[in-house]
Amino acid sequence: MAFFNENYSGIDLAIIDLIMPGMTGVQMAARIRRLEPDFPIIVMIGAIETDTIDHNVTRFLHKPIMKAELFEAIESLIGPVDNPPPEKEVRT
Secondary structure, three states: OOHHHHHHHOOOEEEEOOOOOOOOOHHHHHHHHHHOOOOOOOEOOOOOOOHHHHOOOOOOEEEOEEHHHHHHHHHHHOOOOOOOOOEEEEOO
């Protein structure tokens, strides 16, 4: 979070995990929203229903995440991604 606080004007979007040490991804999203209300945020989640989570999040992605799904999510939030790699599962 400290890195984001110091550099958010140069960051295009945040991709964070729901489960992290120290705070949840949703807590981090809420902190980001206080600094930058319209900042795009993707939260990666495992086996949990997103409708049970407070929505300070722009988009949820369920793990495992395929590269095509990740790139589509990014492009839907910030525009085209140049030269996406071939399809493979992204491990988190």
